[in-house]
Amino acid sequence: MPLQAQALGQALGEDLTLHTTLCRREAGQFQKAVKTGETVVVACTQEKRLFSELAEQTEGAISPIRFVNIRETGGWGREAEHATPKMAALLAAARLPEAEPVATVTYKSEGRVLIIGAVDAAERAASFLADAMQVTIFAQGPGKAGGSQERRFPVVAGRLQGLKGWLGAFEVSWDASNPIDLDLCTRCNACVAACPEQAIGLDYQVDLSRCTSHRDCVKVCEAAGAIDFGRDARAQTERFDVVLDLRGDQASPTFTSHALPQGYFRWDGQDLQTLLKVRELVGEFEKPRFFAYKQKLCAHSRNEQVGCSACIDICSAEAVRSDKSRQQIVVNPNLCVGCGACTTACPTGALTYAYPRPAEQGTKIRALLSAYQAAGGRDAALLLHSQEKGQALIDELGRGAQLGVMQGVPARVMPVALWHTASVGMELWLSAVAYGARQVMVLLTDEEAPQYRAALMEQMAVAQSLLNGLGYTGVHFQLIEAKTTTALDGDLQRLCARNLKASSLPSGPAVAARHAVQAEKRSNLELVIDHLMAQSPVMAMDEASRPKALDLPAAGSPLGSITVDGSKCTLCMSCVGACPSSALQDNPLQPEIRFIEKNCVQCGLCAKTCPEDAITLQPRLSLLAERTQVRVLHGSPPYACIRCSKPFGTLKGIEAMLGRLAGHSMFQGAALERLKMCGDCRVVDMFTDENQVRIPGANTPSKSQ
Structure with a gap:
């Protein structure tokens, strides 16, 4: 490998000594390092077992050891001479602490x-x-x-x-x-x-x-x-x-x-x-409990109506089922295989991936991109792949490049191994772009379920529409479907080779984001959208010229608004009661449906609950400040009781009720008039009328009086 120890050291902020036979005659240097107590990063995964055994046999070895592959991923390739920034990034990410332990499932x-x-x-x-x-x-x-x-x-x-x-x-x-x-x-x-x-x-x-x-x-x-x-x-x-x-x-x-x-x-x-x-x-046997579930955030069911079923539809292990009686989903941890597709498809963050957690995954991505840029790297690309078949393809690609029969992993492409490629979705893809990545690619082999591809395509379409709408040019997200090393080599060269024209590369924010990835999905999505909007060429336009909102694909969009047909809505507030994200709210002072757009997850529960079919979903990203503010979608004057003048309903609702019941035999004459009264006056009127019928003339003055 064309290793440049001095350049790597400058990128990592320390002096480096290059060892070429660390697992053989220079093993003493490794043994000395593992006694220091500091994290030891070994840039060789081939001899992982040997180094681990050597550390166990070394008296006083107390250092945590991390392993990272910089050979097949960078050092063995046609562009290896330009891969120093990538190697620095991989070494920097390897120093990060291991993921915090999570609850386990026992067999x-x-x-x-x-x-x-x-x-x-x-x-x-x-x-x-x-x-x-x-x-x-x-x-x-x-x-x-x-x-x-x-x-x-x-x-x-x-x-x-x-x-x-x-x-x-x-x-x-x-x-x-x-x-x-x-x-x-x-x-x-x-x-x-x-x-x-x-x-x-x-x-x-x-x-x-x-x-x-x-x-x-x-x-x-x-x-x-x-x-x-x-x-x-x-x-x-x-x-x-x-x-x-x-x-x-x-x-x-x-x-x-x-x-x-x-x-x-x-x-x-x-x-x-x-x-x-x-x-x-x-x-x-034990395995990690790969998911965490927060029922209060779940948009699956309200009022015996099913809204979002994304997790159930995508689960390839049939580990997720509906429990409408408890207005939630149920995940069987014994059947869960940890693919994370349910957490990617979940619009609210009710299901989150637990091992590693989103914040830990985001920290790794941020460390990679920060170190890459600090080492002078440009136009970074991330290649997300599975740690089994995906990793095997990349290893074969590196060996093919070393033998001169393939190109190898391009210098600006940093492979990121995941437990499963479906475990990361648009909020982390967009975070990568905000941190400085120009491309995010997801490698699919033959191990993914068919529904995973469809879900990833939907999320990529939404994320790409958002970036292009904000003025960032080019294609930032790609699915690479490769079952062979030759196919992967061709796709990477077509998409990411150094000889591509700069004008053909996607654009991104001029200033990289500094925020940390949040544990909550929606919070993280809002932070990254705020940064992308702040750096957006579209938002730099004068207010009269820029659009008020960006239309997003309906399939898979977790962002959007709703419209309410005022001619149909009776302000029954069923939609407010069904909304799981507090996007829809009522007004305790007067009949109104109020809405906070940034809270809307487009689950559709409001539309399915509405008895008047008055609600329509509108997938979009609003570019106005009102996106984060309360706005009134529909309101109606209150209807005053004809007896005591106290408001007890909405004008629209009472008029709709009167119109529907006017021809009914049970609501004629006084009975119809009582519908115009509040509950208290209606009881009083019925009692008064009943007494008048039971004692004729009781309320009529006598002649002597």
Whole structure:
């Protein structure tokens, strides 16, 4: 690698010594460093295990150790001589503290594994697992070779009715409809040979659709008594810790979600890595609880109406469900795989990604861009990728560049590894632009669910419309879909090579933002919008020339206004009661619907709740100061009681009620007039009228009087 120690040191603000064999004859320098107590950054991930073991063997080693790859990401590439600012940025970000620990989800497995599939294949898999786990086979046909005559594993059979759960808690239910009792069967094969319809296979299951009731099998099995066609189909339920499914495409999959539950595996009969993973699942396991949920911010449900269901629609593990009775969503932490797509799609921040938290992720992005700019880097681009397949592609790209068959990662592109590419959305993308990035790219491989791509595209369209509307030119956000290293290499060179014309690069704020990324999604979005507006070329125009608002795409927009049709609205205030973000408010002094636009999340609950169908959503970003202020959407004069003159409703509401009930037989004459009275006067009037009817003339003066 063309490392420039002096330039890197200047960028990082310290003197650097270049070591080229730190894991070999210069290992003593590493051991000396880990005794200082200061954070030690090792710019080599290839020998991570070696360095970790060396630190454990070093007496007095107390320094935290961070690892970062600057070789495949920068040092091995056609533009490596210009990659010093990127290397400085990667080293600076590596020094940051690790993410704060979060709550964990625990799985407990005793090693009870159920293998579903043809008997011959199931027995081969079982023989590989039996020494480490308790194996049960759910027979689904004999397979090509049939089962072993030696009964080595418990076998159950029947019609599979249900399979649900996760590692350590799978519940399997089936109907034991097979006339042959496998516990009594001796596998002598006499029934197989005796059946004239060949309805019995070597899995010892009777195909009842082919059986014509000769019952020759029953006669030859008389000694064992294993066959009984009169036996009722019994519902069976049993729990298992792990499930290995061998059925492939031959049967309907048990789990249809893109992300399979922990502990459930599909096996093609070839890849031994799957069986090795199954063998390891005995004991107690933990994973981070990847999400945090705040019900009070949730825009899912109000008044038994569903507004936002973005998290439910996008979850590839089917871990999120609706609970309208409690006006919220429920996330099953055992099914959650930590993709973070729900937190990206959530417009309110009710669901947030917890590991790492948004503020921690934002700190990393800010550190990268700040160090890159301090080292003299220009036109920074971020490449967000998954830490598994995405990282593998980048590593292959670096090796290809070192061998001279590929270009490698461009000098101004800084890869950022994420647990999952769907875990970061527009508020952090826009923050990156505010901090100085000119491009933010998201790398998709074949591991993402289809709905993730659609959601990311929607968010990119909203963010791009916002930037372009504010006068920032070019395309700032890109989805790169690459399943091969060659495809990734071509896309990066097309989008980010140094030889691109400056005029073709996206523009950004002249002054980088200094605010920290906030924990709350909406707060962070407001801060970054404020900065982008303050630096916007459009906002620099005179007030008469600049637009009052920017239209945004309807799909996925978390920003906008609403319009109220005054000819329909009766000011019943259902919309105010349904609004989860306090964007809609009433006025305690007079009938009015008031609105704060910056609070609106475009969930649609107000429109769905409105009985008059008077509300329309309007995705946009207002450029006026009133965006943060209370404004009146609709108002009406109060309606005064005709008896006591006290206001008790709105003019529009009472007139609408009178119009609808005027022709009703129950509301004629005095009854219709009472609708014009407040509640107290209505009771008094009814009581007075009732007394007049009951005692005729009681209120009429006598002649003597």
